[in-house]
Each structure stands twice: as C-alpha cells, then as structure tokens.
Amino acid sequence: MLARTRTLARTLLHARSCCIQKKSLTGYPPHLVDAHGDVPAGDFCLIENFLSKEEQFLLLTAALRKLDANETVTYRKRRKTAQVTHDPSSENLLSAFHSDEFYRFENGHYDGVIRHYREMHVTAWPLVTDIESQDITLDGILRKLLNFFPVDPVQTHILHLASEGEILPHVDNTSASGTYILGVSLGATRMMRVESVDSGHGSFDVLLPSGSVYVQKDLVRYGYRHAILKNGTFKGIPVAGGPRLSVMMRDMLSTNITDNRSSLRPDR
Numbered sequence: 001m002l003a004r005t006r007t008l009a010r011t012l013l014h015a016r017s018c019c020i021q022k023k024s025l026t027g028y029p030p031h032l033v034d035a036h037g038d039v040p041a042g043d044f045c046l047i048e049n050f051l052s053k054e055e056q057f058l059l060l061t062a063a064l065r066k067l068d069a070n071e072t073v074t075y076r077k078r079r080k081t082a083q084v085t086h087d088p089s090s091e092n093l094l095s096a097f098h099s100d101e102f103y104r105f106e107n108g109h110y111d112g113v114i115r116h117y118r119e120m121h122v123t124a125w126p127l128v129t130d131i132e133s134q135d136i137t138l139d140g141i142l143r144k145l146l147n148f149f150p151v152d153p154v155q156t157h158i159l160h161l162a163s164e165g166e167i168l169p170h171v172d173n174t175s176a177s178g179t180y181i182l183g184v185s186l187g188a189t190r191m192m193r194v195e196s197v198d199s200g201h202g203s204f205d206v207l208l209p210s211g212s213v214y215v216q217k218d219l220v221r222y223g224y225r226h227a228i229l230k231n232g233t234f235k236g237i238p239v240a241g242g243p244r245l246s247v248m249m250r251d252m253l254s255t256n257i258t259d260n261r262s263s264l265r266p267d268r
C-alpha cells in the first residue's frame with residue numbers, strides 16, 4: 001500500500017439493523033420512476049437527497065482516492081498536474097471529477113456487462129481528514145448508510161463509470177451476495193432500467209440523481225435485471241451520460257437459504 005494512501009481501518013461488518021428503518025425500505029418518488037408494467041414497490045425503494053451536497057462530495061472524494069491509489073504512477077502524475085477545484089456546497093458534483101482522460105478506465109468487464117469503468121471492493125477507506133468537518137465525516141456518512149441497510153454484515157464495492165460508461169442488463173451474481181443491494185449514486189444523473197427476467201411483469205426506468213440511494217431486494221433483486229444506461233429518454237426528456245460513481249453495499253450470502261433461484265442464472 002502506498003504511503004500516500006494511509007488507510008483508516010473502518011470495519012463495515014457490524015452495522016446494526018433497525019426495524020424502523022427497515023419499514024422505510026419501500027416506496028419511491030413517483031417523479032423519478034417511469035413504469036412500463038408493474039413496479040414491485042415492496043421490493044424496491046429509492047430515496048432522493050439521502051446525502052447532502054457536502055456528504056456527497058466527501059464520499060465521492062474518498063471513493064476516488066481509493067480508486068486512484070490503485071492506478072499507475074503515470075495516471076497519478078497526470079492528475080496531479082490538473083487539480084480539480086470543486087466547491088463542496090456547489091449544486092453540481094460533476095466538477096469534483098477529472099475529465100475522463102485522467103482516469104485509467106477498463107474497456108469491458110471480463111463478462112462484458114460493464115463498459116468503461118473502474119471498480120474495487122472496499123474494506124478500508126482512505127483518510128479524508130483534510131476535507132472533513134466537525135459535522136460531516138466519512139465515518140458519519142458510512143454509519144448513516146449502514147444504519148439504513150437492513151441487515152449485516154455488508155460488503156462494499158465502488159464503481160466509477162466514465163462519461164460513456166454503461167452497465168448492461170444483468171442479475172447480480174446470486175452466489176456472491178444475499179438479498180439486498182443498496183446503491184448510492186454520485187455525479188451525473190443516470191437512468192437505471194429494471195426489467196422482469198421473464199418479461200411477464202414489464203420494466204420500469206428509474207432516474208438516479210446524485211445523492212440518492214436505492215435498495216432492491218427479493219423479487220426485484222432476483223426476478224429483474226437492472227442496467228445503467230449510457231443515455232436514454234426518461235418521460236420524454238433526454239438523459240445524457242456523464243461521469244458517475246456508485247457505492248454499492250450488499251449483504252453476505254446466507255448459506256442457510258435453500259437456493260431455489262439457480263434458474264435465474266446471473267449474468268454478472
């Protein structure tokens with residue numbers, strides 16, 4: 001591990017669940033969902049503005065630092081010569097990203113599901129004390145997310161999509177994680193398409209603004225594919241691409257569950 005990326009051990013394994021928060025894991029703002037069929041609302045939840053602008057900037061910075069530390073010296077040097085100057089209270093988080101050529105994006109996931117991205121698992125987050133305040137800390141943000149996550153333990157993953165990056169339709173690997181998938185969206189507003197595996201229940205499009213958090217579980221997690229579109233049209237309005245980083249939290253697979261879902265072969 002590079003000296004510059006001294007890490008704080010922040011164990012993510014002991015989040016406490018809370019039944020009051022569990023109850024709130026349903027529902028979504030109708031203006032952010034465009035349904036073409038049923039929306040299994042009990043198994044999908046979206047919260048707009050879950051994180052404030054300042055919290056978004058802090059979490060994004062931590063995630064970018066984590067990914068950046070993994071890159072070659074060439075890219076790190078390249079970024080050093082072009083510092084981003086982002087105002088944390090600004091409405092627009094996009095200025096917190098470098099432009100695409102400053103990152104070493106992978107062109108395609110090994111199974112072809114993700115295009116133009118960087119990703120990694122996170123067990124320890126980098127220090128961001130230089131941008132933390134008394135009120136807003138990375139620990140505080142992670143606690144807020146973990147308190148919202150219905151079960152523990154949790155595995156965390158960060159995924160940075162280039163402006164033209166996209167995620168093709170897939171069901172998350174059913175042998176890699178459990179029932180819940182939580183996604184925090186940071187950066188460009190992208191469209192997520194959620195479509196029934198057997199097409200019997202249609203599909204729904206979800207607009208994912210920066211700072212929003214979604215949770216898919218049970219029927220949506222296993223019976224629907226999800227995709228993050230490069231661009232698209234939402235309720236008649238064009239949604240362009242743009243850089244986006246998501247922080248994904250998933251529960252560990254419970255080996256006690258009798259797996260009758262193997263027919264839903266995961267694509268990812």
Ligand SMILES: O=C(O)CCC(=O)C(=O)O
Pocket residue numbers: 159167172183226228246248268
């Ligand atoms: O970025 C997102 O919101 C979704 C990511 C995703 O589908 C995945 O990592 O499997």
Ligand SMILES: [Fe+2]
Pocket residue numbers: 170171172226268
């Ligand atoms: Fe996924």
